[in-house]
Amino acid sequence: MSRSWRCMALLLPMLLAACVPAVRMQGDAGLLDAQRVREQALAGADHWALQGRLGVSDGRDGGSGSFSWTQQGDHYVFVLRAPITGKSFRLSGGPDGALLEGLDGGPLQGPDAEALMRKALGWEVPLRDLRAWVLGLRADGGPAALSFGANRLPALLQQDGWTVDYPAWDDSRHPPLPTKVYASKPPYKVRLSIESWQFQ
Template identity: 40%
Template sequence: MKTLHSLAAACCLALAGCVSVPDRGGPAIGDLPATAEAAALAAQQAREQRVRALPVLAFSGRVALSNGRNGGTGRIEWQQSGDRYEVTLSAPVSRQSWRLAGDASSATIDGIQGGPRSDSDVERLLRDATGLDIPVGALAAWAGGARADEATFGPARLAFTGDGRLARIEQDGWTIDYLGWREEHPGEGQPGDGQPPLQLPDRINAARGEAKVRLAIDAWSWAPDSP
């Protein structure tokens, strides 16, 4: 247990001193009439289809992590292609970082005290190595404003703002609040694209019990090895 506590402390110390992620509180959720709610759900389903169709979904920004006792903030870079992911969390001030890479069957974390560690369960790997609860298997979907695979993570409950924008996803015991959005153009410059801008989140708060993840996304990308 002492080893695990020291690893968690090292992780949190590595992230200390970085720019914090602003907490703007929860979204204003509207009580929509049935027809408006159906329209919002249809728009959400269409947006999710576009997000899932992207060959690569990548973002960079700032992250704040907490488990009720320990926590910290830092820079995050995330690249997802199908089930494969690569996540780098770094603290520019201390120049320390760790890297997580894997797929649906296995994951490896390196840059931590004691050398690289691997496990078939990525959430268990991160809890053991850092003491933090991070929903890696679902976070790429949630970060993109989409429900994670319901066959794996269970049914999701959606809530929308009064103007029909996604405000919250509740899934697998997590509550994900969407505090800000931006327009992106994944198909821009491609012949015959002709699609409207894709709405993607830029401020997200996720919580399950004492575990909290806050994201402030600075840039989105759908090209390999970006952003």
């Protein structure tokens, strides 16, 4: 067998495995009840911190880096560190407005964090909904449609025009928490890979 054919023989099982679609089930009464129990258990979880990797794209350009997100009630601090340039952005705020720091032209302040990100960086990030989605919960916004995986946890959430995939969960926690959250609303994509969770 030639070397190229041996490589193909080794790669083919991996390629086929990558093509297998994730198991997704429509929510029956049992699955939806279990999700409501998760949501009730996490409803008061508004003091937490997480760290991981973030990637964003508008279909043409994008950015990525390590990030940390600290939530203290209605106040938050979100820090993104770019891997190559070493540059960092810091978004902080609460009900009274938001402050984006780390820009070449100096800090930018405004009443809406999502508008600041859009204006300064060209990134469409649904921060209000993402606060719930990152916990694997439905946001308080519009109606939501859920599909579940073989682990009986949410695999796909559709809400407010966004599609949120949950490829991985930490089910050693009670209740379980997502470790990967991929949100998309063409042409925009936001991908979070969560390495650590801390609750206060």
